[in-house]
Amino acid sequence: MTAVSGTTATTWKRKLGKSSPLIYGTISFILGIGLWWWATKSGMSELPSPFAVLQRFAELALSGQLFADMYASLRRVLIGFALGSILAVPVGFLMGWYPIARGFIDPWIQFFRVIPPLAIIPLAIVTLGIDEKPKIFVIFLAAFLSSVVSTYQGVVSVDKTYINAARVLGAKDGVIFTRVVIPASTPFILVGFRIGLGSAWATVVAAELIAAQSGLGFRMQQAQLYYELPTIFVSLIAIGILGLVMDRIVVWAEDRLTHWQERV
Amino acid sequence: MTSAPKIEFRNLRKTFGEGASLFTAIDNLDLQIRDGEIVTVVGPSGCGKSTAMNIVAGLTDVSSGECRVDGKLVNGPGPERGVIFQQYALFPWLTVRENVEFGLRIQGVGKKDRETRALHYLDLVGLKAFADAYPKTLSGGMKQRCAIARAYAVNPSVLLMDEPFGALDALTRVKLQNQLLDTWSRDKRTVMFITHDVDEAVYIAHRVIVLAANPGRLQEIIEVDLPFPRNDEVRLSPEFITLRNKVWRAVYHRDDQAA
Ligand SMILES: Nc1ncnc2c1ncn2[C@@H]1O[C@H](COP(=O)(O)OP(=O)(O)OP(=O)(O)O)[C@@H](O)[C@H]1O
Ligand SMILES: [Mg+2]
Numbered sequence: 001m002t003a004v005s006g007t008t009a010t011t012w013k014r015k016l017g018k019s020s021p022l023i024y025g026t027i028s029f030i031l032g033i034g035l036w037w038w039a040t041k042s043g044m045s046e047l048p049s050p051f052a053v054l055q056r057f058a059e060l061a062l063s064g065q066l067f068a069d070m071y072a073s074l075r076r077v078l079i080g081f082a083l084g085s086i087l088a089v090p091v092g093f094l095m096g097w098y099p100i101a102r103g104f105i106d107p108w109i110q111f112f113r114v115i116p117p118l119a120i121i122p123l124a125i126v127t128l129g130i131d132e133k134p135k136i137f138v139i140f141l142a143a144f145l146s147s148v149v150s151t152y153q154g155v156v157s158v159d160k161t162y163i164n165a166a167r168v169l170g171a172k173d174g175v176i177f178t179r180v181v182i183p184a185s186t187p188f189i190l191v192g193f194r195i196g197l198g199s200a201w202a203t204v205v206a207a208e209l210i211a212a213q214s215g216l217g218f219r220m221q222q223a224q225l226y227y228e229l230p231t232i233f234v235s236l237i238a239i240g241i242l243g244l245v246m247d248r249i250v251v252w253a254e255d256r257l258t259h260w261q262e263r264v
Numbered sequence: 265m266t267s268a269p270k271i272e273f274r275n276l277r278k279t280f281g282e283g284a285s286l287f288t289a290i291d292n293l294d295l296q297i298r299d300g301e302i303v304t305v306v307g308p309s310g311c312g313k314s315t316a317m318n319i320v321a322g323l324t325d326v327s328s329g330e331c332r333v334d335g336k337l338v339n340g341p342g343p344e345r346g347v348i349f350q351q352y353a354l355f356p357w358l359t360v361r362e363n364v365e366f367g368l369r370i371q372g373v374g375k376k377d378r379e380t381r382a383l384h385y386l387d388l389v390g391l392k393a394f395a396d397a398y399p400k401t402l403s404g405g406m407k408q409r410c411a412i413a414r415a416y417a418v419n420p421s422v423l424l425m426d427e428p429f430g431a432l433d434a435l436t437r438v439k440l441q442n443q444l445l446d447t448w449s450r451d452k453r454t455v456m457f458i459t460h461d462v463d464e465a466v467y468i469a470h471r472v473i474v475l476a477a478n479p480g481r482l483q484e485i486i487e488v489d490l491p492f493p494r495n496d497e498v499r500l501s502p503e504f505i506t507l508r509n510k511v512w513r514a515v516y517h518r519d520d521q522a523a
Contacts, residue, residue, distance in 0.1 A: 159353075161349055161351055161353040162353060162355060164321075164323050164341075164347075164349070164353070165347070165349065165353035165354075165355070166355075166366070167322075167323065167340075167341045168321055168322075168323070168341045168342075168343075168345065168346065168347040169343060169366055169367035169370060169414070169418060170341075170342065170343040170367055170370045170371065170418065171366075171370055175370055179366075180355065183355070183357040184357070186357075258357075259398075260356050260357045260358075260398045260399075260400060261356065261400070262356065262400040
């Protein structure tokens with residue numbers, strides 16, 4: 001009897017221990033919203049109340065506007081990010097594998113890396129026009145630069161013993177590349193994707209604030225002109241949620257693809 | 265000696281760097297290892313043990329002189345020379361079985377055959393139950409046994425082992441030493457085994473090669489005329505103690521004499 005109640009107690013403790021971050025997170029979230037509501041209600045702040053924001057959210061969602069904006073922003077990010085990473089992986093491998101390629105490409109990457117992608121926008125608009133191209137290009141650049149550096153870093157930091165172990169088992173360069181270098185650098189590449197997606201998302205919103213006719217950033221820009229604070233809030237929250245969801249997806253992929261990694 | 269040596273170093277010299285930073289890691293090494301012989305290599309840190317082994321493995325070039333295996337000049341690594349590294353070097357993204365299959369896959373062995381052979385060697389080292397586990401879930405001794413199975417699987421005629429049991433506890437060490445000898449008694453592969461442990465060097469060897477440092481060179485070769493099979497009785501015999509003392513003196517007392 002005692003043994004049974006003992007185990008139940010420990011199970012309970014374990015359950016509480018495991019879920020407590022979630023519980024604390026939820027409590028903290030509710031408190032935050034409460035504080036916001038109280039601040040707007042008591043007239044301490046001119047911000048819209050949570051209910052006003054919720055109402056605007058419902059309006060924008062029902063009219064379809066919100067989803068159209070989300071779609072426009074996401075489309076740009078995903079196209080730019082996909083193009084950037086698809087190019088970054090082979091270029092990163094090339095740089096890691098061949099010192100000559102590194103010598104040729106690295107100075108350019110180092111240079112463009114210190115230019116904020118947004119600074120390219122005026123140039124992109126002048127040369128690529130005002131439609132989707134300049135925005136996608138800037139996002140492409142942001143995603144490419146962060147992914148290429150981490151892929152390259154991943155390749156050069158592949159443990160030499162793995163390569164030697166493969167060689168003494170009879171592996172030649174081709175096999176070493178596909179069966180050792182690629183899997184060994186996958187964790188680095190995925191970290192690059194995560195950073196790349198983050199910077200692509202930051203870039204798209206900023207780009208839309210500057211020059212766009214659609215998207216969440218454009219909506220905020222419009223709302224700013226008409227002093228539509230609830231719309232700005234709705235857009236900000238949508239940006240946050242979408243960013244979070246994309247980040248979680250990459251983390252999930254990371255866990256699945258690199259479950260073999262020793263984590264400390 | 266009747267047959268040609270399995271491994272032969274002839275007037276071998278290996279230097280690193282050049283100009284002012286030129287460093288002689290191995291100087292004028294002449295050594296022959298017979299087919300089916302177990303040779304252990306001991307010597308102070310930095311005396312070129314790993315360098316010599318990497319040269320046999322084909323992972324490092326010679327500066328002058330030559331290194332031959334089966335009479336042929338070593339030119340790059342090959343599956344007939346199996347290497348077991350101190351850091352295990354298991355591929356963490358592959359399961360235990362996939363690690364053992366790695367070399368077989370390169371040789372183009374079919375899927376089914378590969379699996380059968382991998383499981384056979386895993387059984388030999390007592391890891392069959394862990395075939396589908398990832399290396400991160402194994403203990404140090406299990407990792408090293410997996411690395412041994414991986415090396416055996418491609419059926420090399422020479423085993424090169426660089427402090428393979430260096431990171432393991434004493435008990436696991438002795439177990440793996442016995443396992444190595446047990447396997448050797450059946451297949452009589454040539455073994456070149458680097459160690460820092462004088463007891464280990466004597467226990468498993470036909471001959472102990474003692475190297476000296478600065479520059480790395482041959483100091484002494486000690487014949488181990490203890491009977492096979494080696495077991496606890498041998499390990500506790502006065503002859504064993506005499507030999508281990510002799511090796512100890514050759515490795516550690518040199519400095520006193522030189523000074
Ligand atoms: N790639 C390299 N470049 C320069 N020097 C090297 C290189 N590899 C080895 N050396 C030098 O050659 C010498 C012999 O190295 P080696 O690794 O063979 O020693 P070791 O006998 O295996 O030592 P330990 O017992 O510590 O493993 C050392 O002084 C080392 O610094
Ligand atoms: Mg060494």
